[in-house]
Amino acid sequence: MLDALIENNRRWSHRKTEIDPQFFRRLVAQQSPEYLWIGCSDSRVPATEIVDLDPGEMFVHRNIANLVPPQDSSCLSVLQFAVQVLKVKHILVVGHYGCGGVRASLESNGDSLIDHWLSPIREVAHAHQHELDALDDHDKFDRLCELNVKQQVRNLSVNPIVLRAWREGQPLALHGWVYALNNGYVTDLGVTVTSLEDRQRHFDV
């Protein structure tokens, strides 16, 4: 059933080595990505493809609605490895308009596992209720996708792993981006944090 995928894989591998015969041999030796991407699991938002990077150039963590929950051991493990071992220089939190996770957080009030996972987005919506209530449904949804990204950048900026890196003088920038499904463009949301001073400026913490 998956023969097509295996065939795709062989063709892809051959293309890579045709262009650069040493490509895979170099990757076996080490990975030294400069970027950690924290994005949504949505199949329409493929991390390395969007920014046209090769294998080995970006460390990636994806979950539903690109969350950075302070207690999530999977996300924290990725963060720790990326910052302390790989010493990435940039962490990109990348949300996207039309995010099903963000929409579900607005529409659902059940008690399933996914509702539990999405509860931080409901908190973001609650904290910005006044602003969101002034928008129509479409704009409200888009705005919440952006606010969710900013909240995750904020979460990163108070994370002990990030704080330790800054304290030790390790260059590390946090960025918030949002991706548009309809044209493939990413937009920088202007919440780049490279120090505690930046954090104070953007988030007042």
Ligand code: ZN
């Ligand atoms: Zn999504």
